[in-house]
Amino acid sequence: SGQLPRPINTRVITVANQKGGVGKTTTAVNLAAGLAVHGLKVLVIDLDPQGNASTALGIDHRAPDIASVYELLLGEVDIRETVKQSPNHENLYCVPATLDLAGAEIELVSLVARENRLRNALNDQAIVDYGFDYVFIDCPPSLGLLTVNAMVAAREVLIPIQCEYYALEGVGQLLRNIELVQAHLNKDLHVSTILLTMYDGRTKLADQVAEEVRRHFGDKVLSTIIPRSVKVSEAPGYAMTIIQYDPGSRGAMSYLDAARELALRANTAEAVTP
Numbered sequence: 001s002g003q004l005p006r007p008i009n010t011r012v013i014t015v016a017n018q019k020g021g022v023g024k025t026t027t028a029v030n031l032a033a034g035l036a037v038h039g040l041k042v043l044v045i046d047l048d049p050q051g052n053a054s055t056a057l058g059i060d061h062r063a064p065d066i067a068s069v070y071e072l073l074l075g076e077v078d079i080r081e082t083v084k085q086s087p088n089h090e091n092l093y094c095v096p097a098t099l100d101l102a103g104a105e106i107e108l109v110s111l112v113a114r115e116n117r118l119r120n121a122l123n124d125q126a127i128v129d130y131g132f133d134y135v136f137i138d139c140p141p142s143l144g145l146l147t148v149n150a151m152v153a154a155r156e157v158l159i160p161i162q163c164e165y166y167a168l169e170g171v172g173q174l175l176r177n178i179e180l181v182q183a184h185l186n187k188d189l190h191v192s193t194i195l196l197t198m199y200d201g202r203t204k205l206a207d208q209v210a211e212e213v214r215r216h217f218g219d220k221v222l223s224t225i226i227p228r229s230v231k232v233s234e235a236p237g238y239a240m241t242i243i244q245y246d247p248g249s250r251g252a253m254s255y256l257d258a259a260r261e262l263a264l265r266a267n268t269a270e271a272v273t274p
């Protein structure tokens with residue numbers, strides 16, 4: 001496994017889809033791990049109160065008094081305390097989520113710069129000093145203030161789409177929200193990447209969905225498709241990503257391929273952006 005190109009600037013990528021169970025968290029942690037094993041320094045920000053990304057990265061987000069993304073958004077702690085190194089890989093870091101984050105959607109409403117909280121935290125010198133190559137933000141399954149914070153903090157949105165019935169349901173609404181954020185809060189925001197997930201090659205439906213998504217989104221869709229595989233769903237139970245849990249499995253190989261594609265293609269995108 002050779003090295004992958006280092007982006008000139010940190011690539012901040014929001015992984016969003018307001019539908020639950022489409023593979024947001026699995027995609028965020030496995031792309032992060034796939035880039036980390038290729039020598040890149042990667043941070044995952046867990047923005048879902050369930051804390052599934054934290055779990056997959058081996059961070060015990062139920063530990064008492066843990067400094068989490070909640071305190072980060074509210075500005076209650078030293079930012080450095082919220083950044084935890086994953087025991088799974090030395091290049092992999094996580095700002096964990098705790099259950100109190102569920103209240104943040106409401107608590108944030110009354111705060112100044114409520115949509116810019118995460119962006120401001122990421123621009124803090126304490127975070128900049130880590131020198132992350134990639135930051136992935138794992139969104140909750142809603143389009144509320146947490147997801148808006150993620151969209152304001154990022155340049156890129158990655159949408160995982162499950163190869164299932166109603167795959168595109170809700171995607172129109174998501175795109176409209178992205179346009180609103182782009183118009184009013186973050187002009188650099190754009191959908192850079194679509195990843196097809198949980199593909200079952202035995203069904204005709206999966207191919208039909210993949211084709212339809214490619215018709216809609218063209219070359220934003222990665223050519224790598226993530227297969228449905230039980231091992232992928234087992235890995236978080238061992239506090240690991242599939243890339244540590246079973247590196248030779250189809251699931252791990254496909255996430256490594258997707259990570260490579262992501263790293264290689266955006267360098268061109270970056271170069272053509274004025």
Ligand code: ADP
Nearest residue numbers: 020021022023024025026198227228229232233
């Ligand atoms: P989301 O974050 O969008 O809610 P998750 O990433 O948590 O979605 O995935 C939903 C469920 O599907 C989880 O139990 C996860 O382990 C499982 N899963 C995700 N990707 C795959 C896959 N490629 N094959 C099998 N199971 C998967």
Ligand code: MG
Nearest residue numbers: 024025048052
């Ligand atoms: Mg999730």
